[in-house]
Amino acid sequence: xxxxxxxxxxxxxxxxxxxxxxxxxxxxxxxxxxxxxxxxxxxxxxxxxxxxxxxxxxxxxxxxxxxxxxxxxxxxxxxxxxxxxxxxxxxxxxxxxxxxxxxxxxxxxxxxxxxxxxxxxxxxxxxxxxxxxxxxxxxxxxxxxxxxxxxxxxxxxxxxxxxxxxxxxxxxxxxxxxxxxxxxxxxxxxxxxxxxxxxxxxxxxxxxxxxxxxxxxxxxxxxxxxxxxxxxxxxxxxxxxxxxxxxxxxxxxxxxxxxxxxxxxxxxxxxxxxxxxxxxxxxxxxxxxxxxxxxxxxxxxxxxxxxxxxxxxxxxxxxxx
Amino acid sequence: xxxxxxxxxxxxxxxxxxxxxxxxxxxxxxxxxxxxxxxxxxxxxxxxxxxxxxxxxxxxxxxxxxxxxxxxxxxxxxxxxxxxxxxxxxxxxxxxxxxxxxxxxxxxxxxxxxxxxxxxxxxxxxxxxxxxxxxxxxxxxxxxxxxxxxxxxxxxxxxxxxxxxxxxxxxxxxxxxxxxxxxxxxxxxxxxxxxxxxxxxxxxxxxxxxxxxxxxxxxxxxxxxxxxxxxxxxxxxxxxxxxxxxxxxxxxxxxxxxxxxxxxxx
Numbered sequence: 001x002x003x004x005x006x007x008x009x010x011x012x013x014x015x016x017x018x019x020x021x022x023x024x025x026x027x028x029x030x031x032x033x034x035x036x037x038x039x040x041x042x043x044x045x046x047x048x049x050x051x052x053x054x055x056x057x058x059x060x061x062x063x064x065x066x067x068x069x070x071x072x073x074x075x076x077x078x079x080x081x082x083x084x085x086x087x088x089x090x091x092x093x094x095x096x097x098x099x100x101x102x103x104x105x106x107x108x109x110x111x112x113x114x115x116x117x118x119x120x121x122x123x124x125x126x127x128x129x130x131x132x133x134x135x136x137x138x139x140x141x142x143x144x145x146x147x148x149x150x151x152x153x154x155x156x157x158x159x160x161x162x163x164x165x166x167x168x169x170x171x172x173x174x175x176x177x178x179x180x181x182x183x184x185x186x187x188x189x190x191x192x193x194x195x196x197x198x199x200x201x202x203x204x205x206x207x208x209x210x211x212x213x214x215x216x217x218x219x220x221x222x223x224x225x226x227x228x229x230x231x232x233x234x235x236x237x238x239x240x241x242x243x244x245x246x247x248x249x250x251x252x253x254x255x256x257x258x259x260x261x262x263x264x265x266x267x268x269x270x271x272x273x274x275x276x277x278x279x280x281x282x283x284x285x286x287x288x289x290x291x292x293x294x295x296x297x298x299x300x301x302x303x304x305x306x307x308x309x310x311x312x313x314x315x316x317x318x319x320x321x
Numbered sequence: 322x323x324x325x326x327x328x329x330x331x332x333x334x335x336x337x338x339x340x341x342x343x344x345x346x347x348x349x350x351x352x353x354x355x356x357x358x359x360x361x362x363x364x365x366x367x368x369x370x371x372x373x374x375x376x377x378x379x380x381x382x383x384x385x386x387x388x389x390x391x392x393x394x395x396x397x398x399x400x401x402x403x404x405x406x407x408x409x410x411x412x413x414x415x416x417x418x419x420x421x422x423x424x425x426x427x428x429x430x431x432x433x434x435x436x437x438x439x440x441x442x443x444x445x446x447x448x449x450x451x452x453x454x455x456x457x458x459x460x461x462x463x464x465x466x467x468x469x470x471x472x473x474x475x476x477x478x479x480x481x482x483x484x485x486x487x488x489x490x491x492x493x494x495x496x497x498x499x500x501x502x503x504x505x506x507x508x509x510x511x512x513x514x515x516x517x518x519x520x521x522x523x524x525x526x527x528x529x530x531x532x533x534x535x536x537x538x539x540x541x542x543x544x545x546x547x548x549x550x551x552x553x554x555x556x557x558x559x560x561x562x563x564x565x566x567x568x569x570x571x572x573x574x575x576x577x578x579x580x581x582x583x584x585x586x587x
Contacts, residue, residue, distance in 0.1 A: 067582070087424065090423050093421065097414070097418070106338035114330075115334060118330055119423070120423060
């Protein structure tokens with residue numbers, strides 16, 4: 001049996017529309033946020049959960065963290081059903097919402113942690129050793145006496161992470177953890193998550209819009225759209241499936257090289273550079289290289305990696321999301 | 322025991338947070354004093370003008386006013402999470418963070434709000450109680466002290482229960498329902514006077530639906546040495562228990578409501 005088992009999970013919300021003219025009551029509309037999602041996650045996995053806004057990512061996380069009760073389907077985490085016996089269940093999980101704080105706004109963060117210690121009934125020795133370790137790993141030592149409201153966004157996210165891991169959860173949910181962070185903070189956060197995962201075997205499930213997060217962290221990625229799971233596997237496989245267009249820039253020694261390319265390949269000029277966009281499916285890369293070499297002596301060449309965001313956008317488009 | 326400790330620690334932290342803005346805190350406390358002082362002025366004017374309202378003397382009126390003030394603002398002071406902050410907890414998603422912690426939701430909501438500014442209102446209420454007690458020449462006995470304590474405690478639970486109705490609506494529609502204020506704030510304004518000055522429908526409302534008459538007026542009448550609306554003495558100790566009944570019922574409904582909670586945004 002897997003650590004997380006989700007089978008045919010369904011959830012719909014009733015949304016009241018604005019009252020139309022001439023009608024007495026507002027019309028109700030049922031929105032299916034999840035239309036039967038199933039997956040399994042093994043203990044110690046680092047799983048990314050992506051999809052456009054409104055795909056049902058947060059709904060899944062909320063159900064698995066015991067906030068929402070689903071309309072249908074089954075789920076269990078470590079043998080427990082999230083929406084039954086909530087108090088017992090949540091002892092074993094940690095949740096970080098990227099856009100809402102779990103700590104107290106106006107007091108030094110150390111005070112928040114000490115209240116969390118009481119809330120989770122953590123023993124004094126456990127609390128002290130865990131806090132020391134986390135504050136070192138997250139570089140929070142010097143911020144402990146600072147109120148949360150005075151921290152920068154990156155510092156705040158680190159403080160939130162510390163708060164959600166004090167009780168040593170087996171499973172950590174991260175809902176858009178890198179939203180709004182600068183590059184350095186993002187890298188530090190990813191390093192920390194890898195460390196926590198490696199050191200304690202904490203299972204981590206994160207939703208994100210930042211594909212770099214997935215590339216850096218997740219061995220596995222699930223794509224959700226319109227309340228359904230559309231892809232489940234390794235990131236390279238996902239990329240290969242939707243890797244449609246690549247760009248190559250070439251500079252030649254000679255001024256006017258004559259390129260002999262099929263029609264599917266687009267060529268353009270950028271200064272003395274020739275920019276070529278092609279699809280490896282239609283025109284394999286080795287053949288492109290041959291054609292480039294035939295045209296003259298190459299001085300410089302750069303192969304631009306596919307921008308993951310573009311790729312995901314084209315993927316969403318192809319999947320009709 | 323652990324819950325009590327958690328409550329005390331949460332309170333001290335919240336008070337610490339509010340004192341981060343000392344000037345604002347001080348000004349608002351003064352504003353509260355002026356507000357509640359104004360309410361008290363109304364009673365003073367009535368007493369000056371009429372001396373007696375039905376069979377109630379001026380001292381009796383102060384006593385009723387004081388009991389209501391103390392009960393209501395004690396509730397607002399210690400139960401701010403329910404009486405004031407709950408709608409914003411739902412809107413801002415703080416309720417979600419409560420749900421992912423291994424403690425009762427209601428416990429965390431109550432631990433999530435305190436309003437120490439109300440201390441001035443309570444002071445006004447205590448002053449009114451003392452004045453009323455002097456003017457009506459109440460002979461205090463241990464039983465009367467017990468009746469007063471029970472009445473205030475039960476009224477607090479009742480007020481808490483009434484505010485929970487609003488919270489329950491709020492869980493369902495994610496918006497606060499002003500109608501419920503008729504029972505809470507309306508109840509406070511109406512029931513700070515003796516209940517028998519009102520017409521029958523209002524008396525019924527505050528006996529059956531929001532039983533301030535039972536938690537507050539019956540014991541107060543007994544303490545003031547009135548005939549207790551023709552009821553035997555022990556009723557002055559039994560009727561206030563309706564406060565805890567309302568509270569328990571609303572707690573039950575609150576927990577049912579949480580099961581239907583739908584959360585906001587991502």
